Amino acid sequence: MDAISAIVAEIAEEMRAQEHRGKVADYIPPLAQVPADKFGIAVVMRDGTVHTAGDAEDPFSIQSISKVFALTLALGAVGDQLWQRVGREPSGSAFNSIVQLETEHGIPRNPFINAGAIVVCDVLLGRLQPREAIGQMLRFVRMVAGDETIVIDEVVARAEQETGFRNKALANYMRAFGNIHAPVDLVLGTYFHFCSLAMSCRQLAMAGRYLMAGGQSDGHSVISDRRARRINALMMSCGHYDNSGDFAYRTGLPGKSGVGGGILAVAPGIASIAVWSPGLNSSGNSHLGQLALERLVQKTGWSVFEPRAQ
Amino acid sequence: MDAISAIVAEIAEEMRAQEHRGKVADYIPPLAQVPADKFGIAVVMRDGTVHTAGDAEDPFSIQSISKVFALTLALGAVGDQLWQRVGREPSGSAFNSIVQLETEHGIPRNPFINAGAIVVCDVLLGRLQPREAIGQMLRFVRMVAGDETIVIDEVVARAEQETGFRNKALANYMRAFGNIHAPVDLVLGTYFHFCSLAMSCRQLAMAGRYLMAGGQSDGHSVISDRRARRINALMMSCGHYDNSGDFAYRTGLPGKSGVGGGILAVAPGIASIAVWSPGLNSSGNSHLGQLALERLVQKTGWSVFEPRAQ
Amino acid sequence: MDAISAIVAEIAEEMRAQEHRGKVADYIPPLAQVPADKFGIAVVMRDGTVHTAGDAEDPFSIQSISKVFALTLALGAVGDQLWQRVGREPSGSAFNSIVQLETEHGIPRNPFINAGAIVVCDVLLGRLQPREAIGQMLRFVRMVAGDETIVIDEVVARAEQETGFRNKALANYMRAFGNIHAPVDLVLGTYFHFCSLAMSCRQLAMAGRYLMAGGQSDGHSVISDRRARRINALMMSCGHYDNSGDFAYRTGLPGKSGVGGGILAVAPGIASIAVWSPGLNSSGNSHLGQLALERLVQKTGWSVFEPRAQ
Amino acid sequence: MDAISAIVAEIAEEMRAQEHRGKVADYIPPLAQVPADKFGIAVVMRDGTVHTAGDAEDPFSIQSISKVFALTLALGAVGDQLWQRVGREPSGSAFNSIVQLETEHGIPRNPFINAGAIVVCDVLLGRLQPREAIGQMLRFVRMVAGDETIVIDEVVARAEQETGFRNKALANYMRAFGNIHAPVDLVLGTYFHFCSLAMSCRQLAMAGRYLMAGGQSDGHSVISDRRARRINALMMSCGHYDNSGDFAYRTGLPGKSGVGGGILAVAPGIASIAVWSPGLNSSGNSHLGQLALERLVQKTGWSVFEPRAQ
Incomplete structure (x- = not known):
């Protein structure tokens, strides 16, 4: 098992142990029925390798x-x-x-x-x-x-x-x-x-590859690299509603959340990441999903604000 | 003249030619008296080299x-x-x-x-x-x-x-x-x-080095690398008032503006940048300063959302 | 012609001469087509006498x-x-x-x-x-x-x-x-x-009698006198949208306006009054309608704030 | 004892028995120290007779x-x-x-x-x-x-x-x-x-006479009758902060409250009224003061929306 797989497994383990999980969205029955103890994570690296843990294959409502x-x-x-x-x-x-x-x-x-x-x-x-x-x-x-x-x-x-x-x-x-x-x-x-x-963490992380790879996915161009950068910028500024500044502060990653408990996050050039846990914080973002991404960045240094070699 | 120096010179040239320069802050006389045609830029690279153009040595009110x-x-x-x-x-x-x-x-x-x-x-x-x-x-x-x-x-x-x-x-x-x-x-x-x-573009760009270099400046630690990342995140989310999302979209850089017309921007690991032009846009940010930074990123690829090698 | 008839005629005359008439509501075609120069007024006294002038018989949209x-x-x-x-x-x-x-x-x-x-x-x-x-x-x-x-x-x-x-x-x-x-x-x-x-000034003023007469209309009780007082209080506080305070200040009468240009006003115990002129002020109330009521109160002393014998 | 004196005494009696008295303002010590069980009322009739009950001679902060x-x-x-x-x-x-x-x-x-x-x-x-x-x-x-x-x-x-x-x-x-x-x-x-x-209910009710009597007080003109009507209109529209509509609905009187627990109310042509009880409702108006005025109007018919003889 390589380093990223180990990190992903550790995070899933840690999240499983969390007691405070937020509040599952209940405004429609199909969302309210999702078990609160679900947690999934999938990381797709630039080279195409995929690392998953937890309920990474369960489809959820990406909202x-x-x-x-x-x-x-x-x-x-x-x-x-x-x-x-x-x-x-x-x-x-x-x-x-x-x-x-x-x-x-x-x-x-x-x-x-x-x-x-x-x-x-x-x-x-x-x-x-x-x-x-x-x-x-x-x-x-x-x-x-x-x-x-x-x-x-x-x-x-x-x-x-x-x-x-x-x-x-x-x-x-x-x-x-x-x-x-x-x-x-x-x-x-x-x-x-x-x-x-309805998508699983794996599917969502795969779908996010074009935002990670300058607009490229599976070797063909989905959008221009300029547009990919700009969508990432918008995800960083506005991707977590009225909690976006805090998410940027904690993770340093562009990301977009949904009330189904999913978050798609992007480490440009490195990885496309999807996490899922249905319990939400007061701003409507996945509580454990945000925490898992914070841990991931702590362990990997993938924040876009990490000093990098040019 | 190396590549960055050339780019910096080009940008200063281009800015000098701009007709629309925004509106100089006039709420206090000392700011209102600053000539609207000023433009300066200074770029301090991680290796310590400094590239300047225009009125980069003029002190202005950093506000x-x-x-x-x-x-x-x-x-x-x-x-x-x-x-x-x-x-x-x-x-x-x-x-x-x-x-x-x-x-x-x-x-x-x-x-x-x-x-x-x-x-x-x-x-x-x-x-x-x-x-x-x-x-x-x-x-x-x-x-x-x-x-x-x-x-x-x-x-x-x-x-x-x-x-x-x-x-x-x-x-x-x-x-x-x-x-x-x-x-x-x-x-x-x-x-x-x-x-x-009161600082010049050169002084301001020099001062921003610790934010570019994971908290280090002149070989000693000013703040931790974690805190440097977080301050950069805040600058990206909130550094341009109600125009922050747009600045992130256009430049992909953390930055902080002042009504004196200055902007400090950070390309983590690469450069600390200061620009100055007193004319402001309707949100109170330097009009040419923002434009100059947009050009700089177009020419250098320094956006934090640019895919990078890990 | 008795005193009230004379006053009503004078007011209609004066309104006809006004140049500034406000802006006719244009959000639906049937309202936009109403001629801007219309003006009607009808006053029903407690004893049942009716005084009208201008276009008091034209039906308009009471909105x-x-x-x-x-x-x-x-x-x-x-x-x-x-x-x-x-x-x-x-x-x-x-x-x-x-x-x-x-x-x-x-x-x-x-x-x-x-x-x-x-x-x-x-x-x-x-x-x-x-x-x-x-x-x-x-x-x-x-x-x-x-x-x-x-x-x-x-x-x-x-x-x-x-x-x-x-x-x-x-x-x-x-x-x-x-x-x-x-x-x-x-x-x-x-x-x-x-x-x-769709009602004319005459019809509207007739309809307002129960609010003028302590809940009574044509000798039978429509609502209790307490409820009539309370509805009048609400008309005074809230009857002209964000212009209600000004209307109370100018006329001292409970009133309710509509974007069709009509206003129903009540002088409790004395008269039920309807005016109509399609041009509106910036708050959506009839410009000449308000002015006509202001004149009427000046000429009659019908303001509820006029000192009265007990 | 005449009718108004009896009514005023009854109201003071009833207010003394009320359990819910609101919350005394506590933002400055001198107000916080006022006993919550105080209640005073004073009514000055147009003919100059004064009727008081309760703590009508105690000075309080009129605010x-x-x-x-x-x-x-x-x-x-x-x-x-x-x-x-x-x-x-x-x-x-x-x-x-x-x-x-x-x-x-x-x-x-x-x-x-x-x-x-x-x-x-x-x-x-x-x-x-x-x-x-x-x-x-x-x-x-x-x-x-x-x-x-x-x-x-x-x-x-x-x-x-x-x-x-x-x-x-x-x-x-x-x-x-x-x-x-x-x-x-x-x-x-x-x-x-x-x-x-600092004024007592008696002093306050005396001071309000000019608003009751078309601008006259003690036989001389304080303001014009038009201005008196207009100030009364403003008191009705705006005199109880964000609770003004409700006060108008309940009492039908122009009035102005203070966080000291006093209210000055005006029955134009009839009476100037002051009540005082330090406990406030959530909008900052005297709870018992408003209730006392509501009772007074119920017993006297002094609402400005009461139908009147012309």
Whole structure:
């Protein structure tokens, strides 16, 4: 067993022993039913080797982590024009806050809060029907993960749709400002399907390789290296809602969390990392997931702020 | 002339040609009088070589860049206890906003907005008289810069004190919540003196070496490598006020700006960089300074999100 | 012609000469098409005499004035339990603001802003189907006005429904907090029909008699005198959105405005007054309507703050 | 004993029996030491008869009730120009909130919240020295109360000054926007002295006569009847901080409360009323004071919304 495998195993061991695990999301039944004691970790190195521990093969609902893939698709579709409709700044407020939209005229702060990701979906629907956009997303994730078995959990998607009143409020509110163009129901239907992607830590870490490797995955170019750097920058600034500064402080890694308890983190040039533990902290980020990444960086020195040879 | 020198010269050339230069801060006369056409850049490499161009030897008022040094001193004095009195999150609002303090009970969002830096000063005054704290700061900056000629501009300090009503409001407001302990006037007197440090790009880039080199400067340890990484993380998340996400997106570097038009940026392990141009954008950051750093990263690949060899 | 008739005629004359008339609401075509030069006034005295001038017989869209009638019905249905779901305080913000709902957990500030009136509709739907609630409203307004010709303008109702994204946002947002119980579409359908009542100044002033006469209308009791006083108090505090304090200051009368340009005002014990002019001020209240009421009070001394004999 | 005397005695009796009395203000020692079981009431009728019960002769700190007298003086000094520097709208937030000042550029919402009253003091200092302004206030209150024994409690004034950090924040903040002209310390010194007026219920009710009697007091004109109506309107809209709507709903009287537990209420043309009980509700208004006024109105029908003969 090599060094990284040993580290990954140690971390899984340590996390198993933690008593405080946060609170599992309970706003929809399919998420509330996930056992709180799950923990998985997968690390894909630049050379393609994969190291996993714990429940790394269990699929879970990636939820807001899908916002990274949706942003990638939208930048592919319209390029920097996207930034006319969504900002690039941390929000300074909760993931589903509506306050900022009022004072900033319906322009969400960044593509990684709910309002921003809903605009991103609307941008994709500028060229596609919802069914096509959902199909495009699924093909994209399967492609970057190199795994055709990834699916969307329709039970989760339906449950989101039945209870997503805050998201309906956000979408209608932005529509009132003219920043949603397609019918609100179609935009949200697309958005909820994206959120309902079910992936394991292994699949998620595989999918994140293009962000680790300057836009490359399996030897072909998914996006430019410049765009990869920029998406990483956004993940660092805005990837953990109103807890992003703290996550950057503790880990020094770009990362994106979801209320399903997953986190995708990137050590540029080195590794793509996925962790999963369903219990959340008060900001809606995986409590043990953040802790596991903090430990990983302590043991490996993968922080982007680590001095490096040029 | 080596590669970096050439790049630095090119950038200075390009900046000189820019027409749009932002708006020079005018809230105190000593800042308003600075010529808008100034531009300087200094790059200190890990090996100690220094590359400068433009007005790199002109001293300017570093203003909020001093918040980085004050934070370093406060962490040295009280360690992580500091975080009980100030947060680590981007503010999502202007540098001098008071709104967040009301809803968050007098705890400022981070040490790089005015309210946070005022708390940092108050922490230093827990052990020192104002005169001592100002002396300690001056000694610290001279030490890390390796330059005994650095001074505090008393004319600027006095002008700040005469007009700093918003800062007085912030300090009194936090005092009402019990988050300022020393008399408000002493805390602000200290704060305004810190802001009034006058340094050239060369001096500032020299001073930033410890943040570039894992806490080391001139062969001795200023702070631990862990603390250096963390300060860099905070600079990336919060160093440009409500424009921090955009700066990270464009440059991929930790940086801290001041309304004097200076920016200190860090490429960990590679270089400490200072730029200066007095014209500011609407968020209070140097317009050309940000642009110069964006160019520098484009030409050198120094973004922390650039894939690197392990 | 008696004194009041003369005053009413003078005011209509004066208003006709005003150059600055405000801005006609243009968010739906049926409102945007109303001629800006319309002005009507009707005063119903306690003894039943009616004084009108100008376009007092033209029906217009009463819009938010219907919130007074909806509140009357909801208090009749559930009494003071209503106040568990909506407050009694001026909002300090715009009529369609969503900010306050986030910090106050989905409880709108008062029943005269949009969010509050939507909750009032939801309360009515606790016992009735939308069609029944709309029928009840129509019967109520016809009864208090003593006029069976009053109708709901279906063209306006449909236009509201097609463009009411902010109201959809408000309703979904409150539903997320559990403060809307019926399906959002049904609640809003009801709300938009209430807003689309078409009434003339004469009809509106007649309808307001029960608020002028301690709850009595045409010799029978519509509501108790205590409830009439309280509804008047709410109209005084909250009846002109974020302009309510100024309206109270200028007129000293309880009143409720609508974006159709109408205002219903009450001089308790003396008169029920309706004015109409489509041009609005920046807070969404009829510019000339407010001015006309100010003049009326100057000429009659009907302010509730006028010293009176006991 | 006549009818009003009997009613006043009954109310004092009933209040004595109340268990829930609110929470005595404790931010300065002189207020914290006031016994919680105090209750006083005084009613001055238009004919000059005075009815009192309970602790109606005990002096207490009138605190924010002084804002009514300060407004009267400022309107006397500069007339409607005052409204360029302070609004006339309820604030929708707490009495000492600073949030609104940021979004509304240093213009406080109304003269009855702290920020607004501080501006009113600054307006008075446009023509007078602090000592003169304090002297003018004392003479004014003595004159309208017809009582030369009224004093300012210097112990309270000093305690306010030592702890008034929020007020210092408000004043400095408005100064930063240019809406405070005199030195902040002088403005606050004046403000704190106004707040420290010590008056009994009897004295306060006597002082309020000019607001009850169309601006007349003791047969001479203090202000015009129009100004008296307008001040009453402001008291109704804004006199109980973020609880003003509820107070209007329950009592139908213009009133102004202070954190010392006093309330001055006005039944125009009928009576000037003062109540006092130190326990406060969560909005900072006297709990029993509000209840006593509610009872008084129930027993007398003095609500301004009571239908009246013309």
